[in-house]
């Protein structure tokens with residue numbers, strides 16, 4: 232049979248990391264348990280809820296549906312790294328101002344997903360915003376406040392530029 | 393090749409958007425996972441002599457952004473937004489969807505409606521299977537366990553013709569409860585030819601041959617609508633499942649058929 236562990240080299244939030252991982256470990260277990268990056272949450276572990284959303288090579292993906300070994304050679308960004316860059320500081324502030332989170336469980340995944348929409352830097356209708364987060368569940372807010380926060384962020388950004 | 397050695401105990405891992413959930417839930421336990429994500433030659437979308445060649449590893453989001461798909465396969469361009477959500481589309485692959493043949497999946501229905509050909513490779517060589525002979529049953533296809541799906545070849549759409557893609561799902565991005573892909577031709581709102589492929593309700597993407605026969609050389613009027621509603625039940629055999637009863641799904645497919653043909657006829661190019 233094939234081996235149970237494998238060495239991987241990858242970039243996580245800008246740092247180059249080399250680790251030996253269990254080949255069946257998924258990416259979010261690796262980030263949480265091996266690297267202590269607990270911002271990425273695990274809800275359903277089968278692709279439905281979006282709490283585990285992270286970026287791999289600049290695109291938002293389900294962290295629970297990718298094996299850590301598949302990230303070998305890749306560039307992973309989590310909510311910790313994205314927050315540090317300040318790229319979505321305005322969105323985060325608007326989330327707080329508009330009460331777009333209650334328990335906060337869905338929030339890191341929401342923000343990782345929304346950051347991809349904001350990168351397009353174009354006007355999105357409320358319907359487009361809802362469509363973009365259709366794969367992210369929130370059990371608390373009813374989504375309305377989240378859409379408000381995104382709408383404000385987009386219009387402020389377009390107004391400033 | 394590993395696939396040959398391990399047969400059904402080896403599983404190909406493409407986008408993982410269908411396979412990984414079953415592994416996480418311990419619903420499947422292959423002895424060996426064969427990750428094909430490094431086969432970069434399999435992720436291109438090219439136009440070659442009026443055939444669009446979609447590599448097995450082309451991601452759903454790459455199809456969404458592809459000018460070739462947008463220009464030459466508008467049916468698929470219309471279907472992609474219905475396939476899951478952004479994060480799933482960023483990983484899930486065209487080949488994975490056609491290999492899995494989920495009965496509620498959009499892309500297998502498009503491949504059948506567009507007369508595509510599935511290209512399979514094993515240690516013995518390459519063989520090509522027409523979509524008509526490829527989808528056999530519930531998650532059952534002509535692909536053997538030792539074969540890798542490498543590409544799907546689809547003739548460019550008749551751009552003077554009609555098309556429509558419609559579906560109903562509980563929420564945007566969910567698997568379809570009912571849906572269909574329509575391809576046809578018309579002249580002055582008179583339907584000349586029609587191809588209807590249903591998904592979601594059936595065990596596999598299904599051609600509605602009796603209903604298609606009625607649509608040949610007809611005017612799309614109340615009488616035709618009525619005839620179609622009567623005939624569709626003889627073409628389809630909907631499954632009752634968590635998404636709804638067979639009766640409800642047949643009803644939805646009738647409603648969607650009307651919507652699809654209405655939408656398609658709006659696309660008729662003015663004749664010269």
Ligand SMILES: Cc1cc2nc3c(=O)[nH]c(=O)nc-3n(C[C@H](O)[C@H](O)[C@H](O)COP(=O)(O)OP(=O)(O)OC[C@H]3O[C@@H](n4cnc5c(N)ncnc54)[C@H](O)[C@@H]3O)c2cc1C
Nearest residue numbers: 278404406407408409410411476484485488491497541566
């Ligand atoms: C929340 C969620 C919602 C979804 N909604 C939809 C939806 O609305 N519509 C839809 O169509 N899909 C949906 N999907 C599934 C998604 O589109 C999958 O990406 C797709 O069905 C399978 O592609 P994959 O590349 O992820 O395949 P994998 O999960 O990697 O593989 C699926 C199966 O196909 C086999 N396989 C994969 N590639 C090949 C190949 N090249 N040759 C031979 N065998 C191969 C694998 O061994 C496995 O058995 C959803 C998924 C999730 C998680």
Ligand code: FES
Nearest residue numbers: 274275276281295
């Ligand atoms: S934990 Fe990954 S989608 Fe729910």
Ligand code: FES
Nearest residue numbers: 333335369370371
């Ligand atoms: S804030 Fe609680 S799940 Fe979204």
